[in-house]
Amino acid sequence: MNEVLISKEEMQTMLKSVFLKYSFTEQQADTLSRIHTESTLDGISSHGINRIPVFIDYVRRGLINIEAIPEKIAEMGSMERWDGNLGSGVLNAITATERTISLAKNHGMGLVALRNTNHWMRGGTYGWQAANQDCIAIMFTNTTPNMPAWGGKHNRIGNNPLVIAIPRKEGHIVLDMAMSQYSFGKMENLLLKNETLPFNGGWDSHDQLSKNPKDIIDSGRSIPVGYWKGSALSMILDMLATLLSAGNSTFKIGQKGSETAISQVFLCIDPSVFSDKELQEELINEIIAYTKDVDPMKKGGATFYPGERTLAVRTKNRKEGMKVSSKIWNEILALAR
Structure with missing residues (x-):
């Protein structure tokens, strides 16, 4: 694959011009360009720069409502239901995460169930967002049916990404995984x-x-990752996202012909309510140290905690620039004209 080297600043500026061209506000364009650039900077081009042409196609087709504002439709204590009104999945997810963090800071734990939203791109973005504000996070989304349930031939379940984040001084732990062995991105x-x-x-x-x-x-x-186990977990996540948001299931999403109007759950916990922060750090570091204290399977190999390699890639790409597919970059340039 032919690649070009793009700096963080160049990519963010170019993407902002694309979003402005398609009538996003200045603030929305700033946020969207930053999030897609950060995903690419972290080595997740599949859900960063590579998703831009698909995202703009959804905007053109009216599947993403650029004027939509997410709204709260129900609440009970530290739990809320929101409707994304078919707006940008990234903008909706940022709003939902911020609200969940606020609920957690006020109640110790907060949950926002979001319906009628769109693809949130890299789910880990919102795990990092929560961890940066010292919150534990558990988040997941359903998708269009893109996997067979174990034992079946036809697609009936989604790869339903799951994010779990834990704040840590030496580097946050952020798990971001789909229920498929590999995401389509x-x-x-x-x-x-x-x-x-x-x-x-x-x-x-x-x-x-x-x-x-x-x-x-x-x-x-x-x-499915883990074969029948991943199949079952995918179904459970779909059930929870659908029930808690009163939104669309993978079945209903699949009937639309495009992956839109999906359902998501954002759960945050404020661990400071336990007032033993130093002990928490010790326990996390104990688990990481024990996991790493092994002989590698292959010479030069190592074990990593979730999110560790992301931090290394981020540092490298900030210094050296990001390698981007020439084909994708040319598509971005064409969209900006």
Whole structure:
């Protein structure tokens, strides 16, 4: 894959011009360009720069309402339901996360269930957002059906990303994982690089497990992580997101023809209510140290806590610039004209 080296400042400026062209406000354009750039800076191009053409296509088709404002529709103590009114998934998720953090600061724990929103891009963004404000976070979303339930042939469940974040002085712990072995964004990124998957990621059109991202993208059938376990967890997350938000299930989303009007849950906990912050840090570091104190399977290998490599990639890309697909970058330039 041909690549170009782009600085953080250059990317953010270019993306802002794209969002302004498509009638987002100055503030919205600032936020969207920052979030997509930060995802790319952290090495998640699949849900950063690479998603821009798809995002703009959704705007053009009216699937994303750029004038939408999320609104609270129900509340009970530290729990609330919100409606995203089909606005930008990123902007809605930032609002929901901020509200959840506020509820957690006031009550010790807060929950916002959000319906009728759109793709939140990199889910980890909101885990980092919460951890940066010293909150533990558990967040998840449902999606269009893009995996067969274990034992079935046809797509009936979503890859339903799950985010869990824990604040930590030496570097936050942030788990960001889909229920599929690989997200479709990750597979599209590998396809751009003409690379194969290290492990089977789904089925091809002949019902054979494959490491070829193109075969899996063409078939539209990814494999659940942990096989039957990932299948069950996907179903549970879909149920929770749908029930708590009173929104659309993966079944209903699949009937729309495009991945829109999805349901999400944002849960935050303020650990400071326990007034033993130093002990909390010690316990987390104890687990990390114990996990790392092993002989590597391969020479030069190591174990990592969730989010550790993200911090390393972020530091490297800030210094050296981000490698971006020439094809994608040219598409971005065309959108800005």
